[in-house]
Amino acid sequence: MFEALQSIIPTVLFYSAPLILTALGGVYSEKSGVVNIGLEGLMVMGAFVGIVFNLTFVDIFGSWTPWISILAAMAVGAVFSLIHAVASISFYANQVVSGVAINMLALGIGVYLTKVWYGKGQTDMVDQPFYTTDIPVLEHIPLIGPIFFQGIYVTSYIAIILAFVAWYVLYKTPFGLRLRAVGEHPMAADTNGIKVERMRYIAVILSGTLGGLGGAVFALTIASNFSHSTIVGQGFMALAAVIFGKWHPLGAMGAALFFGLAQSLSVVSSGIPLLADIPQVILLIAPYLLTILALAGFIGRAEAPRANGIPYIKGSR
Amino acid sequence: MTSNNKLFGLLVPIISVIIGLLAGAVIMLLSGHNPIKGYAALWAGAFGDSYTIGETIRRTTPLILTGLAVAFAFKTGLFNIGAEGQVIVGWLAAVWVGLAIDAPMIIHLPLAILAGAMAGGLWGFLPGLLKAKLGVHEVIITIMMNYIALHVTNAVIRSVLTDQATTTEAIASTASLASPWLQSITFYSRIHYGILIALFAAFVMWFIIERTTYGYELKSVGFNQHASNYAGMNVSKNIILSMVIGGAFAGLAGAMEGLGTYGTISVMSGFTNLGFDGIAVALLGANNALGVVLAGLLFGVLKEGAGEMPTAAGVPTELVDIIIALIIFFVASSYIIRWVLLRFKKGER
């Protein structure tokens, strides 16, 4: 049991980290009332920038490269998400439409530039990805240490910490109160003197930053290179985590961890003799079936922020 | 006022397409390619001769259907990200019937098409049911159903339709939509009769939504569930119905691939993307039937034409994805285009 945990937990953490980060971005954006179907595209951008930056500057930054790469990915993700922000906040675009366009645009740009810059459809593998480490001190805690603090990506911890930060920011600070107010009842926020558009811009840019981070973390911990198939569906899984987690940062984190656990179990189970007779396909679809069962069984109805998806046009009802 | 609105309704997409293409030209220039050559290649790739025209039509066919699938659900206020999975199971079911049954064409072909539609409908039924009865968000369920469709279909191909092979036999010719005659006049393109089915489906969607009591209810539920309930409509039934019909359209798209383009189904290592493209087609087509047909055609033309760009102009095909994305942005931001147009008109006076 102990050993099983020791082997499963780290895999859950590395698998879930990019989903957590991206889902947090989704939570910020949707809490402010801007639907973000574009999470997939933001991840693509993050993965692309993370890899390209890493390949290009590895000689300059040495072992710091992955860290600076994710910063670059966050910056570009933020800028990229501005497109979604401008379209859906300032131009009153249908937010779903804009998000879908973000997804196509990101993949288009990423692969186009890869081909133009590298002359081929995929980049080389990076020399300086993230590696797992043991967390000093904590790793020696009996029982818990080996399970949670040995052989873990620091980025996984960053993801978890950021989830708590997001919870604090959204539920404990004036900024969070205002952001949520804007997503529930923008006109009420407006009459209280809150700048609705500005809050939404900030939220969408945060989602770009976190989506970019999520994509870059995926690329630099798991894929090691960029191609059209590096990010395939993770953004949609992150979106599912946002909804599964009922638009709550910790809920979204829980949902992402649940996805990771389900995936990890489906891999682990196929090695367990007792389960060996189960058809492979059952194990493959188990993570998705479990999610449906969980939602149908006990998670149930989730209420989106009331003004989610509705452009705020001053002076209209 | 209304004629003005109609004019804008036409102008906005046209302007969007033009700006999108201009932006594409700028990108080509910036990355060191010749935009004229690039677009010439795009044109040749889509309309160069009868072959490419045939292929363009073939490519358009399933896009119209998945566009309808997404648009139909949107009309009832539902977001069907599951068209992808519905395409896959529709494809599987159609080919399955195409392989397993021995019957004259007049029975076999409709049966196979129907099987595709029903399978897609079934795949839409579950998310609809969960949404209607338990309030579970259809977006997550449909995303999950996509993966389930993919893996289950692969398993069926491997263990039921074949003996551990990756591709099935070709379907019986009695279940095929392919037309030697159409192919012969298009230099052996894979054009098939499916386009007629797609256009018919668009007509059906228009008719249901705009002319029947079903459409009246579906839209009403999409706009306001409380009022619909008050008016005596069965909200749950309409939600389920909408997902089922949407799923059936997507299932038909799969059937077009299975019975028309390929005549087989193969183990897939990833999604077909037809369903995801359908979202963009639906949105670009403003969720109405005619719009979807035109948007599907635009997609088909750009995607088919893109194939010629790397060979003829050295431009990566992804340029087209960028252009399509930009067009979608501009259409979505029609508010600003309208605003500029109004400014322009005022300036004239």
Added chain:
Amino acid sequence: MDYAIEMLNIRKEFPGIVANDNITIQLRKGEIHALLGENGAGKSTLMNVLFGLYQPEKGEIRVKGKAVNINNPNIANDLGIGMVHQHFMLVEPFTVTQNIILGSEPKNRFGKIDLATARKEIQELSDRYGLKVNPDAKISEISVGMQQRVEILKTLYRGAEVLIFDEPTAVLTPQEIGELIEIMRSLINEGKSIILITHKLKEIMEVCDRCTVIRKGKGIGTVNVSETNSSELASLMVGREVNFKTVKKAAQPKDAILEVKDLYVKDARKVDLVKGLDLNVRSGEIVGIAGVDGNGQTELVEAITGLAKARSGTIKLANKDITNLSPRKITESGLGHIPQDRHKYGLVLDYSIGENIVLQTYYQRPYSKAKVLSYKEIFGKAKKIIEEYDVRTPSVYTKARALSGGNQQKAIIGREVDRSPKLLIATQPTRGLDVGAIEFIHKKLIEERDKGSAILLVSFELDEILNVSDRVAVMFDGRIVANVKPEETTEQELGLLMAGSQVIKAGETSQ
């Protein structure tokens, strides 16, 4: 003269319409100033201009004599102007405290909201002005009256000296209105000034010092309330004479149409709110249900109309058992229903007026044949109803959303009455409407009675109940506790009955 606020020659245009055309209003320090006008006259627009939500095309605003430019609500707040909006500006999932502090939150060192300080300050304020609120309750869980007190606290919390109330009483029960009037008086005592928008002339006469009247966007003038009376105000506002006393013949009740026996209904929180209720309504009579909000009226109506399930008991409509049938079956059995919330239930706002007219009948001939709609028939019908019920709309193709509340309500009434239902349930049918519109709607209800319909009128307006009903059933704690004749009772007596003070005696009479 010492003015707190002056709005001089304000002009505000919307595309295609001048909402405020050269309007002037001057608010003296320490007065309650009424703003009166028909629906759509431009009252809300004018106040939104003052609050910084709209920018006027022309005109000047002065605060304490100084010209100011208010281009967003923050500036209004800073100038000490607070507004209680016609539609509440409250974030439902938030608590009372969160709503009040939103936008000017106290913080502690870690950037965390300092809830303790906020709560204390709110408590102090509410004690001072007698505004009873529970600072930790969620908005979605408190009564409309308390929500309004939260709105008032919001303005006070921001240090408002001038308070604008936009139709505050439209959504309140008589008790709550009384409380509000007390609150307004205590505000004045503390040196605040108030602009009050209301359609209820009685209220103006009761609390206001002066009244500015506007008609179709134009200022008509300002009068001292002490020098005028209700009918003068009404004719100033409408531009013609208005009848206050509804004229009607005595009722001629016939067969029992609605028979409710021993009905129990649970609300969303699974608590019984209707507890063994009995009620009869006969054809040719109007029965008014009087009661304080929250005593089960909503649940009663929902159970009769099929929108909620009855836990036990029976409901008969024209001798047919309709208990727990679907809304469609009940409608087909002869029910017409003017719902309380016209935006939520009454209309599909994104459908055209024409499409809304057939909301319950679209599937019947002649509006559809073999499931295919006939728009010719649908819009033809809609045109007739629009004319007959004086619904002011550019066309039947206009979206319902674009109509004013009064016209939306007329369209709903037209739709429900036109089906000639055996039973017509009207819940709060005149809420938020001006006197002209109210007069029209009351007339229509009585006409319908005279044609032989049974009418159940649920309203929190005692005036309305007493004016229109032939019989009043008083509802308290889920039961009908008294049946009285309007001409044999007074508002005071009704008020006591509604408060449950004579339950036992009333219980006897109701048998």
Added chain:
Amino acid sequence: TETGDEGSEENTDTESTDNGTEEETASDDYKVAMVTDIGGVDDKSFNQSAWEGIKGWGEENGLARGEGFDYAQSNEKADYMPNITRFVRDDYNLIFGIGFELKEDIQTAAEQYPDTNFAIVDDEVDASNAVSIKFKEHQGSFLVGVAAAMKTKSNKIGFVGGVDSPLIKKFESGFIAGAKSVNPEIEVDVQYAESFADAAKGKLIATNMYDSGVDVIYHASGATGNGVFNQAKDIKQNDPERELWVIGVDRDQHEEGAINDHNVTLTSMIKRVDVAVQDVIEQSKNGEFPGGEMLEYGIEEDGITFSTVNEEAMTEDIISTVEEWQEKILNGEVEVPQTIEELETYQESL
């Protein structure tokens, strides 16, 4: 610097295609093209290898891309046919379809265009103007299986497959047979990712395998294998002493295994698609197009080899044992199983 190089290469490409579109290529020139599967021309696998073969041939004959040889990239299944047809209409003489996914399309094209020659790599088609090129991957997998068995200390090795299919089963069967030939007691953990592009799944599987004591993993899973390499390197980074290995596939994946001073790539099962492609081009250019035939390239035909680049890991000892088995395969002593059924019979015979 790498970026710069690639950039200029792209430029030359563009220019050469400029000339290519002039349409006036002399018809007596022999023109060869290939259509990739969705992996793309630089998939570090058989597409890339095939392209290297064609490019090598072209450059040897003084041709440039677009003038005499070319490739078309397929982004999705629906692209195969238009890509093939485009080359037919541009009068290419020989068109390769790379990968079993193109089987149906090459078959159809061969029937529709009898005047053009076609070749399918990794599958069989049936037409007199088409040749089928297959590889004896099972042989190469057998050899790396031997190497794995020699290298493992735990006697547990792993196989990660992409999509469960007869082709990948060939790899699996050969690999297991090779390992068990050395040591019948050896345990082989087999897992399929059901995708050739799911690095996360690859990494999950690899983590699970290495944690359970597997110390050599052979992957035949395309980009899913990225996750396998990634995990192996991560473990190595943290614990340079730990002995664990990845065996690459299709091309020499030495580069992918580099980590600090180590390299986790033990060896790679190399499929010389370039050799096969050049062979077929030469034959057909000389008028001896092997139409209707099925060519199988194995060890004997130089179509299958294994890599010995990682000298540290592939010791003399291992190499010589692998070569012994190679000899046995060559002289027919060992018949390498290609399917799970054949594998079972083979294991019984051990």
